[in-house]
Structure formats: structure tokens, C-alpha cells
Amino acid sequence: MTMGEISADEILQRGIDLMKEKKFEEAKNEFERITQRDNVQYLRAQRYLIDIYVRSGQWIEVIKASEWILENHCSGISKEEVEEIRFNLGCFYLLAGRTGDAVNIFRLFEEHNCEFYDSVQIKLAEAHIGLNQEKEAVELFLRVLDRTRHRFDMARNRLGTLCLQKGLGMQAIKALESVSNKEDVLYYDSRIKLGRLYLRANQKDKAVPILRELQEVAASNASIYLKLIVAKLCKCGGLYKEAIKCFDGIPNILKDSSHLCNVVQYRFVDILLEREIWRDKLLKREANGLLKYIMNIMPQLNEGEDFLQHENQLAIGKMYLIKNNFTEAMNLFKKQESASYHDSKCFFELVRLLEEVRAKKVERIKWNSIDFLKIIDEIEAKLLCAQNMNSVDYDALDASLENFKEDEPEDIKLEDFKFAEYHGYEHKFAHYSRCETAFKLIGNSQTSSPSAFRLGSVGNVNDPKEGVVLGQYLGKCCKLPSDIFVGNEPYATFVGCFTFNHDSLNQFRLYGKENNQEASGVSLVFLSDFFGRDNRAMHINNPVRVDDQDHKLKDEDDEANEIPKMPEFSMNERGDKANADKPIKYNLYRCIYIDPETGYLSLARRDKATFYQECANSMNSKDLDSIREMAEARWENYSKIIERKENGIRDLMRRLTCLIDEIYEDGANAKESVNKFMRIGLLKLQYLVKHAAYQEEQECRMIYITGWKDEKIQSDYKLKTIYVECDGSVVEHLDGIYLSPGAKDAKDHFRVLLRDTEIKIRESRNPFRHR
Numbered sequence: 001m002t003m004g005e006i007s008a009d010e011i012l013q014r015g016i017d018l019m020k021e022k023k024f025e026e027a028k029n030e031f032e033r034i035t036q037r038d039n040v041q042y043l044r045a046q047r048y049l050i051d052i053y054v055r056s057g058q059w060i061e062v063i064k065a066s067e068w069i070l071e072n073h074c075s076g077i078s079k080e081e082v083e084e085i086r087f088n089l090g091c092f093y094l095l096a097g098r099t100g101d102a103v104n105i106f107r108l109f110e111e112h113n114c115e116f117y118d119s120v121q122i123k124l125a126e127a128h129i130g131l132n133q134e135k136e137a138v139e140l141f142l143r144v145l146d147r148t149r150h151r152f153d154m155a156r157n158r159l160g161t162l163c164l165q166k167g168l169g170m171q172a173i174k175a176l177e178s179v180s181n182k183e184d185v186l187y188y189d190s191r192i193k194l195g196r197l198y199l200r201a202n203q204k205d206k207a208v209p210i211l212r213e214l215q216e217v218a219a220s221n222a223s224i225y226l227k228l229i230v231a232k233l234c235k236c237g238g239l240y241k242e243a244i245k246c247f248d249g250i251p252n253i254l255k256d257s258s259h260l261c262n263v264v265q266y267r268f269v270d271i272l273l274e275r276e277i278w279r280d281k282l283l284k285r286e287a288n289g290l291l292k293y294i295m296n297i298m299p300q301l302n303e304g305e306d307f308l309q310h311e312n313q314l315a316i317g318k319m320y321l322i323k324n325n326f327t328e329a330m331n332l333f334k335k336q337e338s339a340s341y342h343d344s345k346c347f348f349e350l351v352r353l354l355e356e357v358r359a360k361k362v363e364r365i366k367w368n369s370i371d372f373l374k375i376i377d378e379i380e381a382k383l384l385c386a387q388n389m390n391s392v393d394y395d396a397l398d399a400s401l402e403n404f405k406e407d408e409p410e411d412i413k414l415e416d417f418k419f420a421e422y423h424g425y426e427h428k429f430a431h432y433s434r435c436e437t438a439f440k441l442i443g444n445s446q447t448s449s450p451s452a453f454r455l456g457s458v459g460n461v462n463d464p465k466e467g468v469v470l471g472q473y474l475g476k477c478c479k480l481p482s483d484i485f486v487g488n489e490p491y492a493t494f495v496g497c498f499t500f501n502h503d504s505l506n507q508f509r510l511y512g513k514e515n516n517q518e519a520s521g522v523s524l525v526f527l528s529d530f531f532g533r534d535n536r537a538m539h540i541n542n543p544v545r546v547d548d549q550d551h552k553l554k555d556e557d558d559e560a561n562e563i564p565k566m567p568e569f570s571m572n573e574r575g576d577k578a579n580a581d582k583p584i585k586y587n588l589y590r591c592i593y594i595d596p597e598t599g600y601l602s603l604a605r606r607d608k609a610t611f612y613q614e615c616a617n618s619m620n621s622k623d624l625d626s627i628r629e630m631a632e633a634r635w636e637n638y639s640k641i642i643e644r645k646e647n648g649i650r651d652l653m654r655r656l657t658c659l660i661d662e663i664y665e666d667g668a669n670a671k672e673s674v675n676k677f678m679r680i681g682l683l684k685l686q687y688l689v690k691h692a693a694y695q696e697e698q699e700c701r702m703i704y705i706t707g708w709k710d711e712k713i714q715s716d717y718k719l720k721t722i723y724v725e726c727d728g729s730v731v732e733h734l735d736g737i738y739l740s741p742g743a744k745d746a747k748d749h750f751r752v753l754l755r756d757t758e759i760k761i762r763e764s765r766n767p768f769r770h771r
Contacts, residue, residue, distance in 0.1 A: 008038035012045055019048060028052045043073050050088075059096040066092065083114060090123055099130040118144045118151035122158065129162060137162060138417055141175075150186075153179045157186045159412070160193060167396030167641075170404070173197050174412035188217060192229060199237050200394065201401040207237055215242040224250060228267040235271050243271050244286050265294060269315040272322055273374075275367040295319055314343055324362065326351045342684065342705045345491075346373055349677040356670035365666045372659045373681055379652050380684055382645050383589040383603075385426055385531075385700055395644045425606065425638050427528040428735050429498040429588060429700055432511035434521050435746045438737070441524070441730040442753045452725035455494035455586070455704050458687055460721060470682060470689040472596035478657035479664040484679055485686055492713060493687055494724050496702035498526070498588060500606040503613075505766035506696055508740040519768045520742035522750075530733035531702065532585035584727045586702035592649065592685075595692040601650060604698045605642045611635045613765075702726075736760035741768040 015030035031045040031052075046065045053062040066089040070082070077085075086105055093102035106124040111117045125140035141162075144155035156178045163172035172193070179190035191210050198207035211234050218230040231246035250264055272291065277283045295316075317332035333348040350369050354362055382395065433441075443450025458466060468485050475482025499507060502525050512521020590604040611631040619627060660678065667674040683705055690699065704724055706712070715722045731754070739747055741764055750761050 008034050008041035012041045015045065015048060019051075024052050024055060043069065043077070059092055062092050063089065063096060063098075083109070083116075087116065087120060087123075090120075090127075094123065094127060094130070099127050102127040103131070118148060118155070122151065122155050125155075126158070134162065134166065135417070139414060142412070142414060149181050150184055153181055153184055153186045153190075156412075157190050160190060164193060164197075164392050164397065167393055167400050168417070169197060169201065169397050169400035171412060171416050173201075174416065178411060188214065188226070192233060195233050195237070197397075197401070199233075200398055201404045203404060204237070208239065211237050211239055212242060215239075215246060218246050219248060224264065228263065231271060232267060235274060238276075240271075240274060240277050240280070240283055244277070244283060244290070247290055265315040265319075268294065269318045269322075273318065273370055275371070278322075278367075291319060291323070314340060314347070317347060321347065321351065321366070324354075324366075326355055337707060338710075341707055341710070342680070345680045346677070349673070349680050353667060353670055353673040353677050356673050357667050358669060361666040365663055368659050368662050368666070369677065369681075372656065372663065375652050375656050375659070376681060376684055379649060379656075380589070382648050382652070383592070383688060385429070385588045385590055393641070395648065396641050399640055399644050425634065426500065428502065428525050429500065429528075429531075430502040430504075430523045430525050430738070431496070431498050432507050432521055432523050434512045434514055435743055435749075436514070437512075438522050438524060439749070439753065442750075443731070444753060450730060452727070453496065453730055454721075454723040454725055455496040455702060457722040458493045458495055459489075461495070461497075465691045467686050469594055469596060469691050470686050473594045473599075473689070474657060474660065474682075476596060476599075477653075478660045480657075480660050480678060481675065484675060484682075491680070491683060492706050492708045492710065493683070494704045494706075494713075494722075495687055496586070496726065498700045498702075500604065500698045500700065501610060502736075503738045503762075503764050503766065505764070505768060508764065508766065508768070512740070514742070517742055519740040519764075519766075521740055522743050522746070523738035523740075523764075524730070524734060525736045525738065526730075527733050527735045530585075530728065530730075532587040586704060586726065588700050588702055589688055591699045591701060592689045593692045593695040594689055600692055601646065601653075602692065602695060603642060603646050603649065604695075604700060606638065607698065608635050611638070731757060731759070734759045736762060739763050741766065 011030050011033050015027045018024075018027035018030060028049065031049050034042050034045045036042050046069055050062055050065050053059075053065065066085055069077075069085055070089065086108065090102045090105040093099070093105065103124065106120050106127060109117060109120045114120060121140045121144050125137040128134070128137040128140065138159065141155045141159040144152055146152045156175045160172045160175035160179075163169070163175060176190040176194045176197070179187055181187055191214055195207050195210040195214065198204070198210065211230070214230045215234060218227045221227065227246045227250060231243045234240070234243035234246065247264075247268065268290070271277070272287060277287050313332055313336050317329045317336070320326070320329035320332065330348060330351045333344045333351065336344040337348075350366075350373075353369070354366055357365055440448075440451040441453060467489075468483075471480065471485040472482050474480040475484075501507065502523055504523075505519065508521060508523070509518040512523075514520040593602045593604070594600065608631075611634050612627060615627045615631040615634070619630065621627065663678075664671070664674055684703070687703060688701060704712075706724075710724075712724045713722065714724065734757075736759055737750055737754075739750075739761065744763055747761060747763070754761065
């Protein structure tokens with residue numbers, strides 16, 4: 001070392017000192033100066049760099065450094081350190097979406113040689129969940145014994161969560177009931193889920209004590225998020241007094257935080273929109289006091305950017321609506337049209353209606369209209385396809401709770417599980433297209449970039465009764481004018497059409513025709529992550545930017561607080577500044593098929609034949625009896641869930657017609673304004689209702705509702721099309737392609753375009769002879 005040179009030891013020490021001063025970027029620069037030539041110092045520098053990379057979420061760098069240490073220096077560090085690095089590397093693989101690698105590394109651990117083997121089992125179970133291997137995950141969770149209470153509670157909490165996601169209600173209850181350490185936050189997360197489960201099982205005698213226990217904890221807990229979650233749960237259980245009480249002390253926390261104020265406003269208004277609160281004098285007084293305080297502190301928070309979040313502007317508008325301050329409410333709703341068009345329009349038209357009706361009818365129309373919009377949202381939620389493998393399908397869950405048994409054994413066993421999960425039934429959806437269009441969507445890396453998937457204007461669909469069936473049906477059931485949707489369309493609605501049936505001869509004959517020749521197109525089979533996830537802000541009228549990696553890069557720290565937090569949004573027009581580079585995604589909804597003349601109603605679903613085809617493929621067997629047994633079992637389970645959804649939709653439709661009648665009756669002197677409110681209110685369902693004659697298509701749709709001034713709208717007069725584009729790559733979300741009988745000559749072209757992918761290209765099994 002020459003004069004003036006700094007030794008590796010000195011560089012290392014400088015980096016360590018900078019770490020102590022929390023100057024992590026400067027420390028990183030120092031550690032990265034050390035080369036492999038200085039072997040010992042380089043090893044230590046890599047250990048520190050891993051900590052820095054973790055802090056900044058640089059998972060690829062974390063993995064590289066960890067892999068280098070394990071490959072080159074296992075002999076130079078202690079066995080305990082090796083195990084720690086290996087375990088963390090497995091966790092990093094999970095965070096980066098390398099689930100298979102995570103499984104392989106966790107399997108290297110041996111129970112008798114590992115002090116934290118329970119943690120390994122939990123992480124290995126999570127990896128199997130990521131690979132849709134639920135049976136293996138359940139076995140691993142159940143192997144975690146009560147040696148360390150925290151790990152046991154963590155395993156049971158996550159097992160209960162998995163059961164919730166898979167619609168296994170009784171199993172979820174058993175798993176969550178076994179979480180018992182009240183000193184651990186996992187206990188309260190489990191109690192929240194249990195309270196919700198007992199409510200859905202109509203076991204109020206079991207739910208109410210849990211809700212009251214949670215309310216007492218929330219009252220003494222400084223976490224606003226816990227208070228809000230418990231408040232919502234109490235509201236769902238009809239415990240409005242307890243729900244309001246959850247807000248005690250919150251105003252004092254809001255004084256210095258515009259972000260927290262936004263969060264509270266959203267949840268607070270959600271509870272205030274329950275008319276039962278305003279019928280009870282004591283509750284009304286308490287609600288008015290909180291409402292007055294929150295509205296008084298709003299002006300001082302008006303300068304923060306967070307205050308501009310559209311959900312909270314709408315919440316403030318709804319506060320003014322509740323207080324019958326229609327001028328302020330209308331101004332806020334009008335301002336939010338560019339950010340949340342449908343919601344804003346609904347409440348804007350409601351305010352206009354309330355200004356016209358007779359004074360003594362205002363309260364009844366207001367609350368009936370609010371309930372009307374809530375039912376529309378409930379129907380929308382029931383139509384959401386089960387594309388999010390980590391969300392809860394409440395119809396599947398409720399079906400599993402129908403035969404609730406109070407005398408179930410205390411502990412949960414592997415025998416309690418039947419692995420025919422509903423969520424495994426609907427996670428791929430097909431879009432029928434011409435070969436030329438498919439080529440454009442895929443793109444050619446050498447000659448052209450891929451085109452975006454388009455949602456087309458509803459004016460271009462093939463059904464001549466498109467958009468009018470709902471009006472015809474409701475017109476026979478209530479006072480809604482049957483021609484309410486006939487005439488010029490004042491709103492811009494765009495749809496993207498998909499189906500549950502991936503290889504359908506009928507749809508090959510109708511769609512994707514080349515040169516008007518039947519059965520000459522392709523079926524593009526999309527994975528579920530092409531669509532939005534079930535989320536409070538991600539519905540028909542408000543698509544949101546989503547990072548495909550978001551669900552992978554969540555906090556997986558073993559000691560992390562498991563109480564779910566309120567999602568944070570920083571919304572601007574149709575997206576958010578914080579996530580401007582993330583694709584906007586749209587949820588997918590199944591269609592309702594109705595015959596207005598007979599009242600027949602059915603929901604889009606998979607055909608029974610697809611279960612046989614799926615079982616034959618997955619079993620890789622020619623034993624027809626085995627295929628039939630599995631397919632029939634799955635079909636029976638699936639049919640029960642769809643039947644439950646249908647019955648729920650019918651019940652909601654009946655409630656909707658009653659409210660429509662009352663609104664028209666009370667608004668008799670303002671019929672035109674009632675019509676305008678109804679038209680925008682029902683718009684979310686208008687293009688999800690199709691005539692029963694089209695039932696064979698079993699269609700699902702992405703829908704985007706907006707005004708004609710929306711800059712996302714594009715037009716091509718030459719092609720006579722008006723459309724909006726979806727963000728995100730089509731290729732990254734394709735599972736496979738089915739070639740119709742007339743498109744077999746395109747197979748090699750698709751092979752070339754998709755040679756760098758694992759996308760499967762199949763020829764249709766359907767017999768068809770071209771003339």
C-alpha cells in the first residue's frame with residue numbers, strides 16, 4: 001500500500017461509522033469500494049450492504065450479496081450465521097416473487113439443527129401458497145406446535161387467513177380461535193376476522209362479545225387504524241353506538257395531520273351514511289358533535305396535497321349532504337368529476353333532485369337514494385369475478401358457513417380440509433380476437449412494439465338490445481320508465497369483453513373472424529393479474545394504478561404488526577402521482593342475463609364441460625371414471641356458489657325495486673330529476689345486464705364510465721372505433737392461446753413471437769369443417 005492509499009480496514013470502518021450515523025447512502029458508497037481482493041473485509045462489507053439494500057428495497061442486490069456469501073464464505077462464518085443468511089435469502093426470494101427458489105432454500109433446513117425451525121415452516125408454507133399448493137401449506141402450518149406461543153399464533157393466524165381466502169369458513173374459525181396470546185397483536189387481528197366470520201354465520205351471540213372486546217381495546221389504543229377497522233366491524237354488526245364510540249379521542253390526533261384527517265373522513269362518512277344512526281336521538285347527538293368538529297378543522301388542512309384525494313373530497317361532500325347543505329355539497333361533487341366521474345355524478349344529481357322536491361319529502365328521498373346507491377355497490381361486489389387469488393369471495397365463504405356447528409372440536413386437523421377451493425375455479429379468462437389483432441397485442445421485438453388492449457365504446461357491440469334490457473326488466477317490476485336508457489347516451493361507457501369459456505366453437509364462429517370467415521380467430525387466455533384487485537377504490541367508476549409487484553413486496557417481517565392498515569391513496573385525475581408509472585387496471589365483472597318478458601335471471605359462469613377438460617389436463621390421466629369423479633365434485637361445489645350469488649342478486653334487485661318505487665312516489669313533482677338520478681345511478685349495471693338470448697357466451701366485462709371530455713378517450717374515424725386503452729403488457733399476463741380450426745396455419749407465427757415466453761399455444765379441440 002503506497003502513501004496516501006486507504007486500507008480496506010479503514011474503508012470498512014468508515015462505512016460502519018456512517019451506518020451508526022444513519023448515513024446509509026454514504027455508507028453504501030464506502031462498502032462498495034471494497035473489492036473481492038480484500039477477502040475478509042469484502043465479506044463483512046457484504047453483510048452491511050445487505051442491511052442497506054433491505055432498507056431501500058433493492059431486493060435484487062440483496063439476493064446477489066446473500067448468494068455470494070453462501071457460495072463463497074460458508075466456511076468463514078459460523079453455522080448460526082449461515083442459517084440466518086440462508087433464512088433471510090429465502091424471505092428475499094419470496095419478496096422478489098422467486099417462490100420456487102424460496103421453497104428450495106427453506107427445504108435445506110433440518111428441524112433438529114435449527115433453533116428457528118417454526119419460522120422456516122411458516123415461510124415455507126407461505127411459499128407453497130404462492131405456488132397454489134394449499135394442501136402443503138396447511139400441513140406446514142399445522143406442524144407449528146405450541147413451543148413458542150408467538151410462532152404458534154402466527155401460524156394459526158395465517159392459516160385462518162388462508163381459509164378465509166379459500167372460502168373455508170368453519171376451518172378459519174377453528175384456526176383463529178386457537179390464537180390466544182392477548183399480549184400479541186396477532187390476537188386482535190384474529191379477533192377482528194373472527195368477529196366478521198361470526199357475523200356472516202348469523203352467530204350474533206358469538207360476534208357481539210368479540211366486537212365489544214375490540215371496541216374497548218380500540219378505545220384505549222392509540223392506533224387510529226385499529227379504531228377505524230373496529231368501527232367498521234361494529235357498524236356491520238349493527239352496533240352503531242360502539243361504532244361511534246370508536247371515534248372518541250380521534251379529533252385530538254387530527255389537529256396536525258391532514259393525511260389522518262382524510263383517512264378518518266372516509267371511514268367516518270361510511271358510518272354516518274347509516275340512517276339508523278340519525279333515528280336514535282343519543283347517537284344523532286354524538287354523531288353531530290363529531291361531524292361538527294371534523295368539518296371545523298378541515299379548512300386549516302386544506303393546503304396539503306393529501307387533502308386533494310378525491311375519495312375524501314367526496315366524503316366531505318357527503319358530510320354536507322347529510323347536513324342538508326346542498327350548495328357546498330354540489331360544489332364538491334362537481335369538482336370531483338374528473339377524478340371519480342360516476343360517484344360524483346350520482347351525488348351531484350341526487351343534490352339537484354333534493355333541491356327540487358317538497359321540503360317534507362327531502363329526508364326520505366335522501367336516505368332512500370343513499371340506500372339505492374349502496375345496493376348498486378352491493379350488486380357490483382357480487383358480480384366481481386374471483387380473479388384475485390388473495391381476496392375473499394364472500395359468497396363462497398357464506399356457503400361454507402351455512403351449516404354452522406357450535407359443537408365443533410376445539411382444535412383444527414388436516415382432516416378438516418377439502419381442497420376444492422372456489423378461487424381455483426375462476427382465475428383465467430378468454431378474449432376472442434382476430435389473428436392480426438393478437439399479433440399486434442403481442443408485438444414483435446424486432447419490428448414493432450405491442451399495442452395496448454382496448455376497451456371499446458358500447459356503441460360497437462353486437463347485441464341490438466345492449467344497454468336497454470335492465471330498463472325493460474325494472475320497468476315491469478317497479479315505476480322506473482322502461483325506456484329510461486333509450487335515446488342519446490349522455491355518458492361515455494367502454495367495455496372489454498371476456499368469457500369463462502376458453503375454447504368455445506360458438507364464440508370462434510361469432511368473433512375474431514378473418515375476412516368474415518367463421519372459426520378463423522384465436523382465444524387469448526389471460527391470467528387474473530391482468531385485471532384489478534378487489535379494493536375499496538378499485539371499482540367500475542374508479543380504476544386505480546397498480547404495481548404488479550405490490551402484492552409480492554409487502555412487509556413480511558416476522559415481528560410485523562399484523563393489524564391491517566388503511567390503504568393510502570394520493571389520487572389525481574384517473575390515477576395517482578406517487579404511482580404514475582404503474583398501470584391502470586380495471587376489475588372484471590360477470591354479466592347478468594335477463595329475459596324481461598319472463599323475469600328469468602342467470603349469472604355468467606363456467607360451463608360444466610370445462611371442468612371435465614380441466615381435470616383431464618391436470619390429472620394427466622385417461623381414466624374416465626377418475627376424471628368424472630373429480631369434475632363432478634368441483635362442478636357441484638362451484639354450482640352452489642354461483643346459485644348463492646344468483647339468489648343474492650335477486651334479493652338485491654327486489655330491494656332495489658322497492659326503493660325505486662318510493663323515490664318516484666316522493667319525487668313526483670320532480671320526475672325529470674328523478675329520471676336523471678336513476679339513469680346515472682343504474683349506469684354501473686346497465687352494461688352488465690344482457691338479454692338471456694346471449695347467455696351461451698358466459699361473458700365477463702371490464703367497464704370504464706366517464707364523461708366525453710375525458711382525455712383518455714381516443715377515436716379512429718377510419719376504423720369507426722372509439723376506445724380507451726388499458727395500461728400494462730398483454731404478453732406478461734397471457735397464460736395461453738387457443739387456435740380456432742381456421743387459424744392453425746398461424747401456429748408457427750405465434751411460436752416465433754412467443755419464443756421467449758412459457759405461453760402455451762394449443763389447437764382447438766372443437767370439430768369444424770370450413771367450406
